[in-house]
Amino acid sequence: DTGVSQNPRHKITKRGQNVTFRCDPISEHNRLYWYRQTLGQGPEFLTYFQNEAQLEKSRLLSDRFSAERPKGSFSTLEIQRTEQGDSAMYLCASSYGPGQGDVRTDTQYFGPGTRLTVL
Amino acid sequence: GNSVTQMEGPVTLSEEAFLTINCTYTATGYPSLFWYVQYPGEGLQLLLKATKADDKGSNKGFEATYRKETTSFHLEKGSVQVSDSAVYFCALHTVYNFNKFYFGSGTKLNVKP
Numbered sequence: 001d002t003g004v005s006q007n008p009r010h011k012i013t014k015r016g017q018n019v020t021f022r023c024d025p026i027s028e029h030n031r032l033y034w035y036r037q038t039l040g041q042g043p044e045f046l047t048y049f050q051n052e053a054q055l056e057k058s059r060l061l062s063d064r065f066s067a068e069r070p071k072g073s074f075s076t077l078e079i080q081r082t083e084q085g086d087s088a089m090y091l092c093a094s095s096y097g098p099g100q101g102d103v104r105t106d107t108q109y110f111g112p113g114t115r116l117t118v119l
Numbered sequence: 120g121n122s123v124t125q126m127e128g129p130v131t132l133s134e135e136a137f138l139t140i141n142c143t144y145t146a147t148g149y150p151s152l153f154w155y156v157q158y159p160g161e162g163l164q165l166l167l168k169a170t171k172a173d174d175k176g177s178n179k180g181f182e183a184t185y186r187k188e189t190t191s192f193h194l195e196k197g198s199v200q201v202s203d204s205a206v207y208f209c210a211l212h213t214v215y216n217f218n219k220f221y222f223g224s225g226t227k228l229n230v231k232p
Binding site: 004033035040041042043044045048056091093107108109110111112113 | 123153155160161162163164165168208210212219220221222223224225
């Protein structure tokens, strides 16, 4: 299977702990996205990478959140000093976009998500 | 701003019934419109898309037409199956906002045999 993969699939942690999630996109995709999905809601955009450059961050992403994509391939999302309100499904998606200024539609392919529970 | 509004669920239908899930949007510029489906325990899968006004997206018996005049992209299927039970998300995409997607809150579909 060459789809988007995410690890771990589930994470339970205590309030105040740090957690890190990993996303491996489809290999030829240069764009990578992180979303957060809470129960009964649609995914909300968190951040976007074009290759290794982080080009956009949502205001939802507080200073406790950091994302990296060091070699333009896999990405990590770290949450420091977790809070109960961070409990959610964290989704990663990837796509191929020929260029930053390209205006053609970008179809994103989603991974299965990492479900975070903060106790 | 950009946003998507979907009809609230759950929607419960008998097998072979006709399905409509309403979706309306507001957007800056000329968005592309999508339907994604999420089966239990799985990630979102692209169901269909339409990139300009009057386009019809279709896949697996599902259809949706991009209606600019009513800013709508309603999902339809003529005869649902039990295997269609899932959560359906309407989404819009615009290149003017770093290619991010804006999702509706999702509509859960339950199909009974």
